[in-house]
Amino acid sequence: MDSFWSKLLILGIVAAIGVFFIGNVYAPQRSAQEAMADSTQQSVNAVKMGVEDTAPMIVKGDAIISTVNQYCTSGNTVDIIVKKSSNTYTFTNSTSTSSNQSVTTIADISKHYVRTIEKAGTQIVSITFVEQ
Amino acid sequence: MQNFWAVLVVLPIFTWYSMFTVLDRNYNLAQQDVENIVYRYTQIAAKKGVLYQSVLEEMEKQLSKYGEYEIYISAEKFLGNDEPTVIEGWDAVDVGLRAEGYDLLNVTVQYNKHHPVSILYEYSVFGAQNSKSYNLTLFGKASSYIR
Numbered sequence: 001m002d003s004f005w006s007k008l009l010i011l012g013i014v015a016a017i018g019v020f021f022i023g024n025v026y027a028p029q030r031s032a033q034e035a036m037a038d039s040t041q042q043s044v045n046a047v048k049m050g051v052e053d054t055a056p057m058i059v060k061g062d063a064i065i066s067t068v069n070q071y072c073t074s075g076n077t078v079d080i081i082v083k084k085s086s087n088t089y090t091f092t093n094s095t096s097t098s099s100n101q102s103v104t105t106i107a108d109i110s111k112h113y114v115r116t117i118e119k120a121g122t123q124i125v126s127i128t129f130v131e132q
Numbered sequence: 133m134q135n136f137w138a139v140l141v142v143l144p145i146f147t148w149y150s151m152f153t154v155l156d157r158n159y160n161l162a163q164q165d166v167e168n169i170v171y172r173y174t175q176i177a178a179k180k181g182v183l184y185q186s187v188l189e190e191m192e193k194q195l196s197k198y199g200e201y202e203i204y205i206s207a208e209k210f211l212g213n214d215e216p217t218v219i220e221g222w223d224a225v226d227v228g229l230r231a232e233g234y235d236l237l238n239v240t241v242q243y244n245k246h247h248p249v250s251i252l253y254e255y256s257v258f259g260a261q262n263s264k265s266y267n268l269t270l271f272g273k274a275s276s277y278i279r
Contacts, residue, residue, distance in 0.1 A: 030256050036156075037253035037266050047271045051240050056221030057202040060192070066200060066244070112185075114221045115202065132222050 057115045064107035064129050067115075068095050071127070072103075079126040082106055082113075148257040155249040162198055163270055166241060169194045170272030174239045178276035181230025183237065188225060198270055201243045207234040207278075230278050237278055243270040 051057075064082060071078050072091045080091040082103075089097050089106050096102050113129040173191040177183035183205065195201055207224045209217040209232070219227070219234070229237060250266040 026257065033152075033253060034262060034264075037250075037262075037268070038264070040159075040268055041264075041266050044268055044271055047240060047273050048242065050273065051204045051242070055204055057204050058188075058221060058225075059202045060196075060200075063200060063202065063244075112222070132225075 054117050054119060058132075059113050059115050059129070061107040061109035061111050061113060063115065064113060065103055065109075067127060067129075068103040068107075078124050081126055081128040082131075083128065084131045145257055148252075152249075152252050155247075155252055159247050159249045159268065159270075162247075166195065166198065166243075166270050166272040167274075170239055170241050171274040174237060174274035174276045177239075178237045178278050181278055182228055183225050183239075185226050195241060195272075199243055199245050201241050201270075204238075204240040204242075206238045208236040208238070209234045210236075234278055236275055238275045239273070241272040245269065 064080070068080050068091045071080055072093060072095050074093050076093055078092075082089045082091075084106070089101060091097060091103060097106070107129075108131070112132040114132060116128050116130075117124055118126045118128070169191060173187055177187055180187075188203075192203075204220070205224045206218055206220045207227075207229050211217060216235075224237070247268050247270065250268045253266045253268070254262050254264075256262070
């Protein structure tokens with residue numbers, strides 16, 4: 001009988017702790033978390049909206065590599081164009097150009113590039129990087 | 133065996149709250165740092181009246197510790213018309229902005245990768261998904277009058 005009452009007591013204590021946790025830790029923390037996330041997301045959106053998608057952005061050469069890796073797979077229709085002095089390199093379905101030059105040899109990670117995005121309506125047509 | 137079940141319940145909760153605290157703090161500190169860096173170098177450039185490439189590179193060196201980013205630079209000139217004259221991107225670098233009569237210099241930095249805290253904002257400790265999805269990235273924006 002002793003064991004029954006002690007187990008019941010433990011169950012009661014655990015249930016009380018559970019209710020306390022849900023009411024005083026979990027629920028307020030969740031609503032605070034949502035408020036923090038909303039406020040931060042609004043700040044991020046405000047900054048992003050301040051800069052148009054098609055605005056010229058200054059990036060380093062590693063951005064070319066990650067853009068080509070992201071877009072240039074089979075079936076891709078977005079042209080990634082890299083302009084270096086008088087040369088122009090285009091990537092579409094592969095991370096190499098038609099003359100077999102890899103993006104890692106073309107993009108110089110120490111150099112600055114200006115990236116512009118060309119759109120037709122909402123669809124991206126091409127992304128151009130011009131070396132500075 | 134009782135300890136095993138107790139640990140199985142407590143450990144995920146403890147892990148989740150620890151991760152949330154660490155990542156949230158990391159995001160806020162990194163965000164503050166990025167804003168400070170952008171603000172500091174925009175002030176320097178505005179005071180000099182030129183955004184030198186060397187100043188831009190010094191700023192980039194500090195920004196690069198948080199990953200891949202992109203920078204938008206613009207300078208605005210107000211001539212009393214409705215629309216200000218604006219130069220953007222590389223056209224505003226190494227140019228005598230004060231000498232050419234530009235009034236305002238704007239620098240915006242956006243990071244490309246989402247911060248991992250976005251995932252924890254989306255899910256509760258019990259795995260319940262929030263109704264909204266969050267794509268939080270680090271960013272910094274500063275504008276300064278060219279004095």
